[in-house]
Amino acid sequence: MSSSASTKISSQKNNEVFRDCPCADFFDGRGCTVWASISKVIIMGGGADRFEVERVLAWAGFGEFRHVSGRLGVSDLFDQKRRTGVYVLSFRDGSYYVGKATDVTGRFRDHRDKKDPIEGMAFREVPAKLLDRVEQDSITALELLRVPLKNITSTRAGAASERLESAWATMDEIRRFSADRAWNDLSGNPLSDRDRRAKLHDRFYRLMQRPDVDEIIEAFALYLARCVPLPARTVLGRWVISALPGGYELSAIANLTIGWQWSAVAFEGPEGSMMQFYGRGSVLRRTFGRNLENLAGCDVYIASEVMGGTDQLRLVCRPAEARALLEKEPVVHALREVTLDLMQRPTPHAQHHCFDLADAILTRARSLPQPEFKPVLT
Known part of the structure; x- marks a missing residue:
């Protein structure tokens, strides 16, 4: 996919059954x-x-x-x-x-x-x-x-700010993250667990053997630094990263889950590895047009996931193209809107967290320069 690849929107089937049910226990297995x-x-x-x-x-x-x-x-x-x-x-x-x-x-x-x-x-x-x-x-x-x-x-709407503040951030930090797309705080010492780290180390090792692993880690690091609030303080409680090479879903390489939903995914495409990010559709359309005709550098698909709201789109690009995509301020804005919604609930997937991969991504994220967003031409 070149940086000038045309944008396309593909709808999902209405009868798709989602893999992750947020109320599985509530429905007693049904x-x-x-x-x-x-x-x-x-x-x-x-x-x-x-x-x-x-x-x-x-x-x-x-x-x-x-x-x-x-x-x-x-x-x-x-x-x-x-x-x-x-x-x-x-x-x-x-x-x-x-x-x-x-x-x-x-x-x-x-x-x-x-x-x-x-x-x-x-x-x-x-x-x-x-x-x-x-x-x-x-x-x-x-x-x-x-x-x-x-x-x-x-309700999620009624208690969002209270849950966010009490869980991992002050309201001043949340407001600043929402208003200033160039700001984030990557400080903090993530939690660790020696036994769980060792359990998933083999998957991390297999991932590190990929020839494109540096590009994949760089893409996740860009996303973490620019789109996930206070990532070093929210890891494991609000977001996790899984290494999946050779796992249950053969096309998946790694995925970052916030709350109940995947928010950034590396997967095998027909022509090599790809990255997928979730963003707020209305924010993107305001800048790039109703059909996103002015958004170059990625393919766009309608997202069927709902935990981050129904107004979501999936942005798909090559790992090497993630930097150019995340240098567009409206794109970062759209992705941040979804991550803030998803982080209102703790993640139930901590058992799949790959500590080694999270450390590698956070280390790379901390080395990234402060973003200087380029003006968007519409």
Whole structure:
């Protein structure tokens, strides 16, 4: 692929089943089936109707919605010894609320006095020690279905800044990273684990035998330095890097995962190794045109992944072309928008983290000069 390669946008099939289901535990092993249903709603646009919500909740172990409009209490609906769990309230305006309780009947009385008129109530009995996790997974599932939620503090949108600040950064650092595309902080000492480092060292060794390994590490280092906030402080908790030569997916060479989603991938293309980055589509289109006709140096594809938002595009180029691509400020802006969204949740893939590869990439990233973004001609 030359730097003047034409940009093309390719759509994904609407019935694609995503490999990584963020609610797999929530759905008791049936997550991918329901995740496919959720993904159709997201890709096709719009929100789910009441039937779709009830179907997903039923798969997740919730009982059917009980009509509770006008009721003063719901004690007669629940056995006295089986009232601990997670509940979903439906309202006349089409919105929902997800909550947890050790006694759901008491919580209903609280909501009856404070919330808008309640129309229906679904309930899933859950052990007390799992209440927090199942409640959050239930919220995530309804968020992905794009239905209105009355929850404030537990939704990704409502608690994003609080989770980001408490997890790994101050709000001043987050604001600066969002506003100043040339700034990042690469200081810090990443965590290490001798046993886990040794476990994946063979894969790292095989990766280092590739003739193009320097270009691949350079491409990841550029991405880490310019698009991932505070990478030395967020590694392992918010992002991981996996070395995959000869692994379960033969086309993959290495991938960097933020939260639940791949965000930068090295893979084998028909004509050699390629890099793939995820960016915010609306940001790219504002600068490079609706069909991205002014974005040279990469191929562009519609992304079906949703954890970083549905407004994502995949930018694909050769590793050696990554520097030119990441010298475009709007491209860095688009990639940063996605990484900030993805970093709102911890990554569940720490067991796949290759410490040796992360060290090599961070070392290279720290040696890179401060970016001097070139003006974009449109």
